[in-house]
Amino acid sequence: MAMTEPTIVPESSAVSVSVSGAVVGGLRDVPTTTLADLLGRARVMDVVVRPLWQPVPRVAGPAFTVRCPPGDNLMLHAAVHRAAPGAVIVVESGDLDFALAGGNVCAVAQRRGVAAIVADGLIRDLAEVREAGFPVFARGVIPIPGAKSAVTPLNRRVRCAGAEVDAGDVVVADEEGVVVVPAARAEETLTAARARLAQEAAQSLDDWEKAHRNRIDALLHAGGHEES
Template sequence: MRPMTDTEKSAAFQAVSTTTLADLLGREQVMDIGIRPLWGPVPRVAGPAFTVSCPPGDNLMLHAAVHRAAPGSVVVVESGDLDYALAGGNMCAVAQVRGVAAFVADGVVRDLAEIRECAFPVFARGVIPVPGAKKAVRPLNEPVRCGGVRVAAGDMIVADEEGVVAVPAARSAEILRRARAQLAKEAGQTLADWEKEHRERIDEILAAAGFEG
């Protein structure tokens, strides 16, 4: 069987919620709760990471990345700056036209009304009206940290209203297979089935801990 293309892989992961992925990957691959959708209801997005590092107060390399990221990419930005915006409405509109799937930014943006109007998915720490400078040159597609998670270029990013998960590229096929199996099991399970299985598991844990009642 031939390997999946990035487009096929992104479409497959778009059908998997971040809650399912968190069950499989654990806390270390889930970005912290500060990285959240800035408008809603936001569609689930999935795509390979195009990574960017911006120092505090500067957004030059995000602007550079928008013109270099392949269509379908999720641009992931390391910054940590809450005082200057990494992007605004025009930059998000350009990214959307160029086929970028979303921004996931450890920082803030501006022009939220414009971003919401064009329905470009942005997951970030918030909004501030102050623009950043454009001076600092850094390499693109180097590993970054965003929301406490290490992200390398090509890792699969899945983001929805529940949060943002980074699936390491080396594990993407395995995680997709396991996610599909879990979703298939859940699809064939009624609420009564789930409740029975869940209660049995909870009772076993309680009994093993010596709980009576």
């Protein structure tokens, strides 16, 4: 019996907000710590997803979202050929037994201009990926690849390492972690981040220390703490 090739489900075109390149570029200059302070815990991926090599550059790009069931990597491999230059491919998986991608897949993604892969799962061929300088944020590495049979829609909402990601959201990742900036809030988040960074740059360590000490002492006093 002849085998038939699986049909790739087209990615959704229903991205409600398009973030400009200028805003994406601006967010690339903002540390994830600042974005996390502004957006809160729900927009920060769990610590299990980390950069797989160091020092990793900070990356930012609109999310191209993928869902891969455990043991299967077909849709990530499909996404590599469909994601636009500058995109960050974000993969919902959670698989700890099989690799989602390897050196050649990452090399093709890099050649096509993909900014990074962020995967709630594993990859392989880490030495090749590190040598190429392609940013990958994932749970870790394992040498055995997954299968290619499960077809799921591309560019639908996914949950990656505890954070919900819609296609087109801006994903910012660096050595501190991965933050998801909702597309509808990207511009206002950038404005707030720039204001906060400017305020921090204008404050000396002495001024910060004084304000910090006063705040901590006030909290201790409010909580009934008495110096021994």
